Amino acid sequence: xxxxxxxxxxxxxxASVMVLPACKKAAEKAxxxxxxxxxxxxxxxxxxxxxxxxxKGDVNVTAADAGGNVTLPASFPTDVILPANRKVASVVxxxxxxxxxxxxxxxxxxxxxxxxxxxxxGGWKRDVAMQxxxxxxxxxxxxxxxxxxxxxxxxxxxxxxxxxxxTAE
Numbered sequence: 001x002x003x004x005x006x007x008x009x010x011x012x013x014x015a016s017v018m019v020l021p022a023c024k025k026a027a028e029k030a031x032x033x034x035x036x037x038x039x040x041x042x043x044x045x046x047x048x049x050x051x052x053x054x055x056k057g058d059v060n061v062t063a064a065d066a067g068g069n070v071t072l073p074a075s076f077p078t079d080v081i082l083p084a085n086r087k088v089a090s091v092v093x094x095x096x097x098x099x100x101x102x103x104x105x106x107x108x109x110x111x112x113x114x115x116x117x118x119x120x121x122g123g124w125k126r127d128v129a130m131q132x133x134x135x136x137x138x139x140x141x142x143x144x145x146x147x148x149x150x151x152x153x154x155x156x157x158x159x160x161x162x163x164x165x166x167t168a169e
Contacts, residue, residue, distance in 0.1 A: 056095060072100065080147050080165055081118035083111050097166035105158040108151055112136045115149060144168050 070088040076098055083104040092099040104111060112131065119140045120126055124147065128139035134153040139146065150162040 073098065076100070077145070077147075077165055079122050079124075079142075080163065081115050081122070082163075083114065083159070083161070097164065099162065099164045101160075101162050103154060103158055103160050105156070107157060108134070108136060108153045108159045111159045111161065112138065112151055115151075119147065141168060 068087075070091050072088060073091060073093055075093070076091075082102070083106050085106065086102045086104045089101045089103065091101075106114075115138055116126065116129060119138070122142075124140035124142040126138065127141055127146075128137055130137045136149075136151040138149040138151070141147075144167055146164075146166060146168045148164045152160045154160045
């Protein structure tokens with residue numbers, strides 16, 4: 001993995017932490033300045049939205065306030081299966097790749113089965129299907145695109161999901 005990908009991954013993690021509602025303005029500014037100084041990457045924050053400017057393009061991060069819900073971007077693929085009764089916690093949009101973090105009250109096994117069945121019915125080829133006690137992974141491909149699902153059992157019995165979509169490289 002090259003350094004720019006490592007830096008970008010680190011920035012995404014820090015950006016996700018920064019947009020949490022418990023963060024104070026002063027802490028946000030200090031963190032923003034430290035990241036900009038350490039990486040040379042410019043960051044702009046406006047409420048629950050953040051833009052990270054890189055030499056590869058802008059990374060846009062939107063996160064919900066506590067208990068809130070973020071709207072999916074208009075460019076999110078309509079053929080990517082999402083669970084019903086979901087709350088979208090955050091969206092990352094970066095040069096053709098989108099990552100969505102969400103939760104649902106549905107049990108992990110139900111979300112896994114519905115996603116697997118729905119994606120394949122929509123013409124997606126299943127590339128990976130793994131289940132463990134409290135988690136699961138699914139990966140699909142279709143028309144030079146990929147969709148990757150990481151599912152985890154939530155403390156309340158529901159499911160936490162991270163979904164990444166984009167073009168296959």
